Structure formats: C-alpha cells, structure tokens
Amino acid sequence: MTLQQLEYFLAALNHGSFTAAAESLYLSQPSLSEQIRRLEAELGVELFARVGRGIAPTEAALALRPHAEGALADVAAAREAVSLQSELQGGIATFGTYGIARIYPGTELVAAFHRRYPKVRIRLVGKNSSETAAAVRDGSLESGMVALPIDDRGLEVRPIMRDEIVYLSRSPERLAKDMTIKRLANAPLILSEASYGIEDSTRRQLFDLAQRAGVKIEPQIDVEDVETAIDLAARGLGDALITRGVILALGSRVPKKLGWVPFAEPLYDRFAFISRVGARLSPASTAFMELADERMQAMAAELKDNPPRRKVAS
Numbered sequence: 001m002t003l004q005q006l007e008y009f010l011a012a013l014n015h016g017s018f019t020a021a022a023e024s025l026y027l028s029q030p031s032l033s034e035q036i037r038r039l040e041a042e043l044g045v046e047l048f049a050r051v052g053r054g055i056a057p058t059e060a061a062l063a064l065r066p067h068a069e070g071a072l073a074d075v076a077a078a079r080e081a082v083s084l085q086s087e088l089q090g091g092i093a094t095f096g097t098y099g100i101a102r103i104y105p106g107t108e109l110v111a112a113f114h115r116r117y118p119k120v121r122i123r124l125v126g127k128n129s130s131e132t133a134a135a136v137r138d139g140s141l142e143s144g145m146v147a148l149p150i151d152d153r154g155l156e157v158r159p160i161m162r163d164e165i166v167y168l169s170r171s172p173e174r175l176a177k178d179m180t181i182k183r184l185a186n187a188p189l190i191l192s193e194a195s196y197g198i199e200d201s202t203r204r205q206l207f208d209l210a211q212r213a214g215v216k217i218e219p220q221i222d223v224e225d226v227e228t229a230i231d232l233a234a235r236g237l238g239d240a241l242i243t244r245g246v247i248l249a250l251g252s253r254v255p256k257k258l259g260w261v262p263f264a265e266p267l268y269d270r271f272a273f274i275s276r277v278g279a280r281l282s283p284a285s286t287a288f289m290e291l292a293d294e295r296m297q298a299m300a301a302e303l304k305d306n307p308p309r310r311k312v313a314s
Helices: 003-015 018-024 029-043 059-082 107-116 129-137 201-213 226-234 244-253 283-305
Strands: 048-051 054-057 092-097 121-126 143-148 155-169 189-191 239-243 259-276
Touching (some): 018 029, 129 143, 143 201, 155 244
Antiparallel strands (some): 155 239, 155 259
16 A cells, blocks of 8 residues: 555545546546455455446545545655754744743744744734734734633643742842732732733733632733833832742843742743644744743743742842
C-alpha cells in the first residue's frame, strides 16, 4: 500500500468515477484504475462496485476512508514540520497577548524571533486576555497567549505556567505580615487594567474571593498598565498588586522604596496558549508560538529556582 494509491483511492471516492478522479489529478484514467486495482489486490477486498459509467464505494471503501485521510494528513503535517525552517522566508506571524506580555516575555521575544527569521513580518497585538480570546475565536488572530480564566468556547487551551501575585507597598506597616483578602478590602488599592474591569483575570479572582469572604474590593485608583500602578505606589498614593514574574522581569526598574509580601493563601495568574479548535497555524505563527513557549518555560524555571523573595519597603 502506497501513499499514491491512497491518494488515488480518495480521489475516486470523492468524484464518483475513475475518469473524473484521474482528470482532477492530471492523470490518465488507466493509470489511476491500475493503482486502485493493485490496492484492492493487496487488501483482498473490492473497494468500488462498477455501476454503469460510474462507481459506488463498498463497505470496505467506507471503512478505509478515515484511515486513508488520516495517513495523508499525517504525512502533510510531517513534511510541514521538517521544512518549517526553510519555509520561513516570508509571511507574517500574528499573535495576541495579555496586558503584561510587554514586560515578559517582552520585547526580547520579538527581537529573538526577528533575529531567527528576519524575513517574516511580526504582528503582535497587545490586548486584554478576553479580547484576545474573542479575536482568536473569530479568526482575526491565529493564536495568542492569555491569562486564565477565559471563555474557551471553540478554543484549544494549553496551560503554560503560573505566576504568584504579591502585594506591593511603600508602607512597612502594611507589609508586616502576609496579605489577606479581608485586609486587602481596607487597603488603598491601585489596580491596573481599568478598561476591562471584571473581565481582567486578576480582578475576577479578587472579587470572587472577596464575595466569599463577605467583603468588597474597591480600588482607590484605576489605571491601565502595571508600570503606572508601580509608579503611583512608589509615590505613596496607594498599594498595587504585581506578580513575581513582573518583579523579576523589571529588575532594577522596580523602585527600591517599594516592598512586597505574598498572600496568606497564595494567589496566582495562570497563563496559557490558545488557538481555534481544529485550526492549523501558519508556519510563521507556529514558530512564534514555539519561541514564546521557550521563553515562558524559561521564566517559569527561573521563578521556581530563584523567585523574588519578600522585601521590606525602604
């Protein structure tokens, strides 16, 4: 049994005649008929019943069909995977991200991809996770990286890592012990992702926990990005929430006067890759996702081995 025979078999099955199948493959009808005859001989069954000028599939042909389609699809996928490096001489990698993706994996991801594939255009769309999920679902984006939870209808979701959320403050008193939801409800909070509100995954976690604890979370200041929240916290205008990964990625850019503590019951942002169910990504987007995965896994390993520890405000 050869791939060529399976291809001819599927063409005959789809067109309902050997003549039409041969024309679709730019072959002579006798050549196609001979290969199908050999396939029948090898299998020991009749695949087509000759009916007038056409053909009708037998039960054996219908049983063979999904296996033939699967074999040809697997071969096509293998060829694409092997030739991916040489194929990336053009095209565009389109990828959606969550809010803090500009910090990590950050611009270094884009720079590394450009160094590796200089002829591929990059379209990195920085949105909130819920918008990224909607854009992937409707096909305007091929794939993306989001913070969970999201509405996963029609999406394949592959979790990558989790990152612990900590409480950031300039006040030594409020950093004296681990933060709790009840104490958080009385804190002068500065929260990011102002435009998205409850659609933001971190806020959703906080508000759900607050409801269960019988308290209410109301930020004093709402801003769009985490860098603004950090700057305002450094000025003593309130306290912010930040992940250990952001602290690690920002490094010395986190003002020294700020300190942080974890929550008594740890809170995490959880990240995942998403794509549409059943969709095959372009080689460029596949390569970009693979590189993003490398960077996120490296961050996860660093956070596990050397996480930013509790720090007292100075």
